[in-house]
Amino acid sequence: MRAKAPTSTYRLQLGPALTLTRAAELVGYLHRLGVDTAYLSPILTAAPGSEHGYDVVDPTEVSPALGGDPARAALVERLRAHGMGVVVDIVPNHMSVAAPAANPWWWDVLRHGRDSAYARCFDIDWSQDVLQLPVLADDGDDGAAALAKLGIADGCLTYEDHRFPLAPGTHRAGDNPADVHARQHYRLVSWRRARTRLDYRRFFDITGLAGVRMEDPDVFTAGHAEILRWAERGELDGLRVDHPDGLADPGAYLRRLRERFPGWIVAEKILEPGEDLPASWPVAGTTGYDALREVCGVFVDPAGEPGLTALADSLGVPTDHAAAKAEGRRMAARELLRPEVVRIAALLDHPEPDRAEDAVAELLASFPAYRSYLPEGRAAWDTALAQARAARPDLADVLAALDARVRAEPEGEPALRVQQTSGMVMAKGTEDTAFYRATRMVALNEVGGDPARFGVPVAEFHAAQARRESAWPHTMTTLSTHDTKRSEDVRARLAVLSEIPEEFAAAVRRWRERRALPDPALDLLAWQTLVGTWPISADRLRDYLLKAAHEQKVRTSWLDPDPEFDAEVAAWPERVLSDDDLCADVAAFVGRVRAAGWSNALGQKLLQLVGPGVPDVYQGTELWDLSLVDPDNRRPVDFTLRECLLERLERGHVPEVDATGEAKLHVVRQALLLRRDGGRDLRGYLPLEPSGPAAAHAVAFARGPERDVAAVATRLPLGLARAGGWRDTVLPLPTGPGTWTDLLTGQVVAPERTDGFCAARLESLLARYPVALLVRRQPSG
Incomplete structure (x- = not known):
């Protein structure tokens, strides 16, 4: 293990197209680029067919699909031969349970119920003794017809292509599958039941990801044994901790991790502007969304705000971002995360359960940050409570009782569950709802961003960098991640629109006359996306807009799709891109902003790479990268092209700023080499x-x-x-x-x-x- 923090990292998004073996083949290229440390997406065994690794099913082994432990060891050996480090992304908050047979811990829980040795691993409410699994199809009959499809095969209960274990002694030859089902420690129920009740904590609103009780020391030990084995053998230099806000006590978890792992640790913590990490967290910092907001924001012209606001207002697009966030969070608390709200409200033993649920939902929607960390730092809790009281004075008595309970027991279950859930409400209500509804200037609608603040003044930028250097000099900084809504180069091009708001407004009005989407906010998002990613294929644009429409949750959604609206959205890209005159107009407009976008992209990349913190380069972004939200940003990277261009630079070629992106590669290489090999402090x-x-x-x-x-x-x-x-x-x-x-x-x-x-x-x-x-x-x- 290397004792120092990295000088830089390069994010490799592993999966079927980029295994550990293939990653080892790229080490030479990364070293020549100036990269100090390879930063790997999760490598523990994930759900069958996983494209990203965040759906871990077995934390005790390296994913066979990625090459297994031999391939991991070979990669580390190759990195060490080049004097490079390795950082691994870990997912302590949840595990995948979508395919029960793939997860040995979950399988055992289903087989043995609360008596399972692994029952303590998952955050399950056993008050009903039977665990409900919302997996059945529902055509309005609460899953009754689906129950008729149950069967018994190979010692398992079957439903379509799903398999579930049978408790010992609950099945004899010839038994009716329905009777066998009734004897199990679980019940298969309609998928719609998850909208109102769920017996286990999940990751956001994804029922296929079950929350893990990392607060239990034995669960921590079991979940980290393989990871810490690598560290003990000197084969791991750093950890990126995914979604710590979902844990019962993030600070306690990170302190326990620090006791066992002395290397570099960064936490995927989304900070609101002006918010700091809790002082008690023994980490080097965050994964960099705060830096992203600052660096990208300094290239946005605040003078463009009135013009772009006027355009959005004229089209009927929401421009009050505070109102959009509040609406999105309330929707998230009352609808998407209602099972979590119900579970918290039940802890209050209030005589009026409906009022208790309303109070909990309002409180969750009122947090000014993703969560509070009681008893340390009460500000976020107190602000949320005050805002909830102001919004719902009729619930003041319930909120007062909840507050009294939390103040008396800041480490009690009600306090912990409210804090665990507030981050989920913030993320689903803001990032995955409001950002798709208030689309005035989508370059600002980014994870960790604040679209209500139109750009970052230079003085504020400098003050933020000085604070980072003094307080968190080894925090990670980033411009693109696997979770960003659009890549750094798309945002750089869209930032140019703030310099020509009237020209863009006129173009949008022309384009809308030919091909407008029926929802104004989605329509404005679509035109900005077309400009930001041009040229883009109809397939990529279609997939993105369908995801955006479902996240927006206005005319359609994941839970309540509108097939007619979805079909209209799906057809829009092909209609636009087959309209020659319209395409010529869009291309001409992009020609007006492309070079300025390249200038912004080079500027923000240089500031990130040379500025305070440990800069991360997301795979492929050393050239121009016009990617959109996942899974678009996980498309295969052409490393052969990058290696060829790097060889030209090594021979002394000084590239032009043009469509090849070679100028960006030049900037990245020179900055990374300076940090790693330049002998400069x-x-x-x-x-x-x-x-x-x-x-x-x-x-x-x-x-x-x-x-x-x-x-x-x-x-x-x-x-x-x-x-x-x-x-x-x-x-x-x-x-x-x-x-x-x-x-x-x-x-x-x-x-x-x-x-x-x-x-x-x-x-x-x-x-x-x-x-x-x-x-x-x-x-x-």
């Missing part, structure tokens, strides 16, 4: 303040104890061009011995010196690229 953070007529169009900072590394990026490039370019704008550079050189161009910067102050002319510095990566080299001797 990147501690510290110093904002650099340009001066002159175009000062607002540059963002720059210096790093290192000697302030001998500087990153410079162009922002709002269309506005810069309209204003006449850089003209006499200059950037002050830290003084000291040596000469500044741009690692991207090899250009030696000759700053003008006046009164002991040196400044570089941006017109010269950024003549080749919209970004510069400067190092100050000491004079020889």
